[in-house]
Amino acid sequence: MKNPYLPMLTKIEDIVIENEARDIKTFKLSFIKKEDKENFTFLPGQFAELSILGVGESPIGIASSPTEKDYLLFTVKRAGVVTTRLHRSEIGETIGIRGPLGNTYPLPDMDGKNVLIIGGGFAFTTLRSTVKYILEKKNREKYKNLTVIYGARTPGELIYKNELWEWEKLKELKTYITVDKANGDWQRHVGVVPAILKQVAPTADNTIALVCGPPIMIKYTLLALNELGFKPEQFFLSLEMRMKCGIGKCGRCNIGHKYVCKDGPVFSFAELQKLPPEY
């Protein structure tokens, strides 16, 4: 019997400080055992439990794409006990990982459709995985237009900056980067994500939208999507909840009868409308 509670061991290969506040870091991990690497197959949207033995575990979305074969990326905001300890880790340290856990963005159902990615702040991790996945040559032809709208409070709070500037140059996607408040020589969009979404006004026709961000952004983004003619079945959200086991046993991350760890973290808005608003 496979033990779902046993972490696989990885080594920290690289650490990137993502933001000006220096409380968001991206960890590049590689599996120590070859068989663990081979068994770890996932799709964008899934997460894993990162653990530091003696400290505990924390559920974190997988920020790398399955097409990035040799490593996994996890972007972690320093918030609680485990993430604070993670932030003190150095290259070469061992990190435990359990996963992949949860469901995925509905990538198979998005075949032949336009993809609209809407992200805010540090909640761009599994969306980055999705963009990277779609940009892979063999995947790109399956999807029509790819539009990315991503914003943060200030330019310094945007994550994956170098990659964003690369994406802006590509013809395979349209990238709209915005900040709530500009500073320095900021030349891109200024305004909250829902406002930019309305300006860009992507068509709802044959489009699937994936949304991830802070609650206030979500609230107004949903209104904007509604105005643009998106139906609740057409947009998907990735949710967060306090978790422990990650496999639907420990009983704490439920919204109604659904567990975010097992039935989620990705839900269509149509599904969420059927659940109590307790998240």
Add this chain to the structure above:
Amino acid sequence: MKKELENYSILNKEDFNKFFNTLLGKYNIFGPSKSDKGDKLNKINSADDLMLDYKNFKMSAKEFFFPQCETLLAFDPSTGIVKNRSEDVDAKNDIIFGIRPCDALALSFFDRVFKDGAPQDPYYTEKRHRSTIISLACLEPEPTCFCNAVGCDVDSETGADIILTQLNSRYLIKSVTEKGIEILKHLKTLIPATEDDIKEKDELMAKAKSGLKSNVEVKALKKKLDDFDASFWQTVHQKCLGCGVCTYFCPTCHCFDMTDEVCNNTGRRIRTWDSCMFPLFTLHASGHNPRPSYKERMRQRILHKFNYAQENYNEIFCVGCGRCIINCPVNLDIRKVIQEILEAK
């Protein structure tokens, strides 16, 4: 032999010790013991220590399969090397002898969560595979019992492999599962049951059932509970102190926490029982809490048992054992909560 009698057999009281000692030779037996007055499942080393005239365990039988504190893995804190939990597996399998039908039914709900739902929980499943459940029908329910209201009963068989009923001078034994049939095979102390034995059992059970006084009706409850924002949630929690005792004593509550500890240079990742009645249960690292007050937490406990379990497993995760009623420090009575909800406009 008539078909309906096939799975029944009789054990005379004078043969009981012999019967029990034969099983003791082959299995580790856990049951209610005289040495702790039937408070909880104990290892039974002789038939004389077995206590079959107990009412019910103070703690439910769940802790045998799902201990309050259990090591999931051990590790070396200096090297970080993970050791799978080393456990000396006894050559003998286990018999859980004499738990009440409500606790046996509750185990079948645990099975749904830990054994039948992918991925399997290896710690629970391993213990469950090596054990056989022999339950004991209730002759005298307690005033706090309300099993009949939630789909359980004094002689409910679900979750048990064998069910034992104490008749006047003998025991009626029924094999419920293949596992049960296997264990009773070749036991010379057992003799075939007759229709009179079944009749006597039916009379005793009818008498026991008449002792169940609760008249709550949970069938109509689901519809009421589908209204998440109903006004009764404002009031039903008001007495609650949020101590969580109800969830610790509950035989169906399965929520747990996972924590790491390092002690004497040995690290362990352990799971401990947790409770939806605690604010920390759902507190995010950001400070946000989707269930910030007693109201939301009480609602979660009631909905998990009486609504979500029906959605997910088509079961009510309450067996009517009454432990939450007995142990509540402010006499919050779940039967009254259900009644209040049913009567709410």
